[in-house]
Amino acid sequence: MDFDLLKKLCETPAVPGREEQLRKMVIAALGPVCDGIEIDVMGNVTASRSGKGKPKVMLAAHMDEIGFLVRHIDDRGFLKLQALGGFDPRQLFAQRVLVHAGDGSVLRGVLSYTTKPTHMQSEEDRKEQPKTEKFFVDLGCDVEDIRDKVRIGDMVTMDRTLERCHNGFIGKALDNRIGLFVMIETMRNLENHDADIFAVATVQEEVGLRGAMTAAYAVAPDIGIAIDTTLANDYPGQQDVDSITRLGGGAGIKIMDSSVICHPLLVDHFREIAERDNIPHQMEILARGGTDAGALQRSRAGAASITLSIPTRYVHTVNEMISRKDVESAVQLLSAYLEESHKRDYRY
Numbered sequence: 001m002d003f004d005l006l007k008k009l010c011e012t013p014a015v016p017g018r019e020e021q022l023r024k025m026v027i028a029a030l031g032p033v034c035d036g037i038e039i040d041v042m043g044n045v046t047a048s049r050s051g052k053g054k055p056k057v058m059l060a061a062h063m064d065e066i067g068f069l070v071r072h073i074d075d076r077g078f079l080k081l082q083a084l085g086g087f088d089p090r091q092l093f094a095q096r097v098l099v100h101a102g103d104g105s106v107l108r109g110v111l112s113y114t115t116k117p118t119h120m121q122s123e124e125d126r127k128e129q130p131k132t133e134k135f136f137v138d139l140g141c142d143v144e145d146i147r148d149k150v151r152i153g154d155m156v157t158m159d160r161t162l163e164r165c166h167n168g169f170i171g172k173a174l175d176n177r178i179g180l181f182v183m184i185e186t187m188r189n190l191e192n193h194d195a196d197i198f199a200v201a202t203v204q205e206e207v208g209l210r211g212a213m214t215a216a217y218a219v220a221p222d223i224g225i226a227i228d229t230t231l232a233n234d235y236p237g238q239q240d241v242d243s244i245t246r247l248g249g250g251a252g253i254k255i256m257d258s259s260v261i262c263h264p265l266l267v268d269h270f271r272e273i274a275e276r277d278n279i280p281h282q283m284e285i286l287a288r289g290g291t292d293a294g295a296l297q298r299s300r301a302g303a304a305s306i307t308l309s310i311p312t313r314y315v316h317t318v319n320e321m322i323s324r325k326d327v328e329s330a331v332q333l334l335s336a337y338l339e340e341s342h343k344r345d346y347r348y
Contacts, residue, residue: 001324002185005029006169009177010162013100015067016084016204018155019043022063026180026201033187034199044215045201049187052194057341058221058303059186059197059334060212060292061179061228062205065172066316068156070099070137077143078136079109081156085206089130091317096159097137102151108159109139160318167324168247174320176205178310179227182327186334194342195223205292209259212292216299223266223304223341224296227334229320230254230284230309245311248323250280251330252309259290260297263304265346270306273336280329284309304346308334 014022026045027037034047045063066085073079079099092111099107114134137156139146162171180201187199198219203211205228216224230252231244245252253270254262274281297305310330313321 001327003164005184006177006181007162009180010171010173013067013098013155013157014063014065015069015155015157016064016207019063019203023201026063026184029184030187030199040214040218042211042214043203044211046215046219047187047199049190049197049199051196052342053196055195055222055342056219057195057197057223057225057338058216058219058296059183059199060202060215060224060226060296061183061200062176062202062211062292063180064204064206065157065175065177066206067158068097070150070152070154070156072152073143073146073150075143077141077146078138079150079156080136083132086316087132088316089132089135092132092135093130095318098157098159099137099139099150100155100157101149102154103149105149107139107141107149109137111135112138158318165321168322169324170319170321172318172320174312174322175229175315176227178229178312178322178327182227182308182310182330182334185331186338189331189335190338193339195338197338202292209290209292209295212295213299216296216303220300221296221303223346224293225305225334226291226293226296226307227330228291228307228309229312229315229322230286231289231315232311232313235313244286245282245284245309247311247313247321248325249282249311250274251282251326251333252284252311253281254284254286254291254293254307254309257286257290257307258288259294260305260307262293262306263346265344266304266306269344270308270333270337273340274333277332277336279333279336280325281333282311
C-alpha cells in the first residue's frame with residue numbers, strides 16, 4: 001500500500017465546498033493512469049479511461065470531510081463555528097483544530113466548550129447535553145492579530161495525523177479519504193476492461209450528496225459505484241445485530257442504507273465475484289446514513305447503483321480506524337468487477 005499517499009490524502013484539509021487543496025492531489029494521482037481529466041463548476045474531478053464504449057461505469061468517492069467554517073469573531077478574538085457535516089458533540093471535547101486563514105497561514109487552536117471547568121460545576125451543570133453550536137476556538141492571540149488573519153468563512157479542520165496502528169490505520173478524515181485511496185489504487189492496478197470508466201472525486205457529500213448528483217448528470221452512467229466507509233460497530237457496548245460490519249472482515253458489499261437500495265443484480269454480481277475469487281467480504285445493511293450511490297441511482301433516467309464499503313470504527317471522530325486487510329480486499333474486488341462489468345445486463 002502507498003501509505004505516503006494515504007497519509008497526505010487524510011491530512012490535507014477539505015471541508016464541503018473547500019476541496020481545492022485535495023483536488024490538486026487527486027488530479028496528480030489520477031492523471032498518469034487516465035486518458036483525460038475534467039473539473040466541473042462544483043469542483044468534482046472526473047478522470048476518464050476508455051474501453052470499448054459499453055457500459056459506462058462511474059466510480060464516486062467523495063473528497064470532503066466533516067469540519068467547520070468560521071461564523072463569527074467576537075470582541076475578544078474567540079471564534080464561533082458553523083458545522084459542516086454530522087458531528088457527535090460528545091466526541092469534540094479537548095480537541096485541537098487548525099484554522100486555515102485567508103492569507104494562507106494555518107493557525108493551531110483549542111476547541112473548547114462554553115461551560116465551567118469541572119472544579120466549578122454543579123450537579124445540574126454535569127447533566128447538560130453538549131451541543132455543537134456551543135463550541136468555540138481559542139487561538140491564544142490578541143483580537144487584532146486574529147482579525148488581521150482570519151476571515152468569516154475560513155475553513156477549520158481537526159488537528160490530527162494519520163498513523164499506522166498494528167494491521168491498520170487511525171486518524172481523521174478516513175471518511176472518505178480511504179474511498180479516494182481505493183479508487184486511485186484500483187485505477188492504478190486495472191488492466192483489461194471493456195467498460196468506459198469514469199473515476200470521479202466528488203464534492204460536498206457530507207452535506208447532501210451534492211457533487212455526485214451533478215457529476216452523474218454529466219456522465220450519465222449505466223452503472224454507478226460509490227466507494228465509501230461504513231460503520232464497524234464491533235466494539236464493547238454494541239449488540240451483534242448492530243455491528244453492521246466487522247473490522248478485518250473484508251470489503252462491505254452494501255445491500256441498502258437510508259439513501260439507496262442497491263440494485264439486487266449488481267449486489268449479486270459483486271458477491272459472486274468475491275466468492276469465486278476468495279476475496280474477503282461481508283454483506284452490509286445500514287439503517288441510517290447514505291453515500292453517493294443515492295445520487296448516482298437517481299440521476300437522469302437512473303443507473304444500476306451500489307456502494308463498496310470499507311469498514312470503519314469510530315466514524316466521524318478524529319480517531320477513525322480501518323484495517324489494511326479490508327482496504328486491500330476492496331481494491332481487489334473493485335478491480336475484478338471492472339474487468340468483467342461488461343458481461344452482465346442489469347436491466348429488468
